[in-house]
Amino acid sequence: MGVKKNIGVLPGDGIGPEVTREAVKVLNAIAEKHGHTFEYNYGDVGAIAIDKTGNPLPDETLAVCEASDAFLFGAIGHPKYDNDPSAKVRPEQGLLKLRKSLGLFANVRPVTAYDSLLHMSPLKTERVRGADFVVYRELTGGIYFGEKGRTEDGAYDNCTYSNYEIDRIAHLAFQAAQNRNKKLMLVDKANVLETSRLWRERVTAIAKEYPDVALEAMFVDNAAMQMIQNPKQFDVILTENMFGDIISDEASVIGGSLGLLPSASVGEKSAMFEPIHGSYPQGAGKNIANPLATILSAAMMLDHLGLIDEAIEVRQAVNASLRNGMVTEDLTKENPVGTDRVGDFIANHILEGEDSGSSMNIKMGLSTII
Numbered sequence: 001m002g003v004k005k006n007i008g009v010l011p012g013d014g015i016g017p018e019v020t021r022e023a024v025k026v027l028n029a030i031a032e033k034h035g036h037t038f039e040y041n042y043g044d045v046g047a048i049a050i051d052k053t054g055n056p057l058p059d060e061t062l063a064v065c066e067a068s069d070a071f072l073f074g075a076i077g078h079p080k081y082d083n084d085p086s087a088k089v090r091p092e093q094g095l096l097k098l099r100k101s102l103g104l105f106a107n108v109r110p111v112t113a114y115d116s117l118l119h120m121s122p123l124k125t126e127r128v129r130g131a132d133f134v135v136y137r138e139l140t141g142g143i144y145f146g147e148k149g150r151t152e153d154g155a156y157d158n159c160t161y162s163n164y165e166i167d168r169i170a171h172l173a174f175q176a177a178q179n180r181n182k183k184l185m186l187v188d189k190a191n192v193l194e195t196s197r198l199w200r201e202r203v204t205a206i207a208k209e210y211p212d213v214a215l216e217a218m219f220v221d222n223a224a225m226q227m228i229q230n231p232k233q234f235d236v237i238l239t240e241n242m243f244g245d246i247i248s249d250e251a252s253v254i255g256g257s258l259g260l261l262p263s264a265s266v267g268e269k270s271a272m273f274e275p276i277h278g279s280y281p282q283g284a285g286k287n288i289a290n291p292l293a294t295i296l297s298a299a300m301m302l303d304h305l306g307l308i309d310e311a312i313e314v315r316q317a318v319n320a321s322l323r324n325g326m327v328t329e330d331l332t333k334e335n336p337v338g339t340d341r342v343g344d345f346i347a348n349h350i351l352e353g354e355d356s357g358s359s360m361n362i363k364m365g366l367s368t369i370i
């Protein structure tokens with residue numbers, strides 16, 4: 001029987017509107033096939049919201065998110081702010097405020113080396129074949145949210161973490177490891193940072209509640225190198241906000257493009273689904289952006305909404321697009337197709353295609369994460 005869901009959509013800036021459009025196209029195909037009703041409510045965020053209202057996260061947008069069962073987020077950011085360090089109001093504030101206001105403390109970023117894309121990775125094929133891990137990035141604490149400011153001759157950004165902020169995401173990461181390969185890697189800088197020492201203390205104590213999970217810790221500088229050298233050693237990575245931001249962009253090299261990595265940003269009451277990439281302003285309006293990260297984020301949303309088979313169908317259709325070379329120019333030099341054609345292919349495959357089995361990991365589903 002079909003279900004009815006209220007889905008928020010925040011396209012944002014740059015390529016955001018183009019990639020969210022394709023994700024909605026794919027959700028519509030799922031709704032049509034399964035008799036679901038997805039009602040979409042749109043909101044402005046980022047530079048477009050500043051242009052219209054002066055506020056990067058207008059109250060109406062927050063209300064759209066609060067009223068939704070789940071919402072999709074495209075990307076924010078515009079060169080006019082990137083090139084003006086003195087701008088007082090910035091698009092990024094909209095995203096940070098959204099995450100904080102809705103308590104979206106856990107950002108789950110799965111990383112997969114797709115067999116059909118191994119040739120795209122700049123890394124040696126055998127090094128990445130089978131790589132499959134997930135980053136649990138803390139999303140509402142740390143240096144992005146600490147007090148910041150200028151002094152007479154300098155500037156500061158404070159990094160703080162409470163026990164509570166560490167514990168709640170640590171439990172989620174341990175539970176994810178229990179559902180996967182039972183390995184958890186804490187990534188920190190405990191040789192230097194007091195906050196990292198607190199992370200080690202708390203996570204080591206919590207590990208006693210998960211005796212079936214092997215906990216290890218690695219300094220972030222080493223982890224950045226190991227991720228390229230031997231990505232297959234990782235199963236679940238747990239880390240703080242900024243380290244998670246940086247190493248997950250790095251991890252996209254394993255798959256072959258930043259345009260491939262989806263994420264879920266979840267909390268107690270709300271859930272947002274967002275590609276890990278930004279607004280890629282150089283690609284905006286050219287129909288060249290890879291929509292797969294956003295489409296795969298929509299698949300994570302379907303998992304979250306309890307539509308597990310539908311999420312699998314989306315991932316199988318994505319895999320079919322990769323196998324068939326229906327990909328944007330970041331993934332192929334030969335006959336790339338446009339953003340919209342990738343979405344068309346995936347939507348049509350859902351409605352008409354057959355798929356017997358997929359090599360794509362489906363353990364990324366939130367049902368196994370939270």
Ligand SMILES: NC(=O)C1=CN([C@@H]2O[C@H](COP(=O)(O)OP(=O)(O)OC[C@H]3O[C@@H](n4cnc5c(N)ncnc54)[C@H](O)[C@@H]3O)[C@@H](O)[C@H]2O)C=CC1
Pocket residue numbers: 015019074075076077078079082092095257258259274275276277278279280281282288289290291293330
């Ligand atoms: N979650 C968000 O909304 C984020 C927003 N930003 C903002 O985005 C703007 C641009 O930032 P950048 O550092 O250039 O990061 P970016 O992620 O927008 O782009 C970096 C590079 O990745 C590639 N790329 C990204 N998304 C792609 C896609 N879907 N398809 C194909 N290639 C893709 C492009 O080669 C691009 O030059 C800035 O204003 C920044 O603040 C940056 C990161 C995250």
Ligand SMILES: CC(C)CC(=O)C(=O)O
Pocket residue numbers: 092095144245276
């Ligand atoms: C505006 C940034 C904090 C967004 C970002 O880079 C991210 O969340 O990946």
Ligand SMILES: [Mg+2]
Pocket residue numbers: 245246249276
């Ligand atoms: Mg980032």
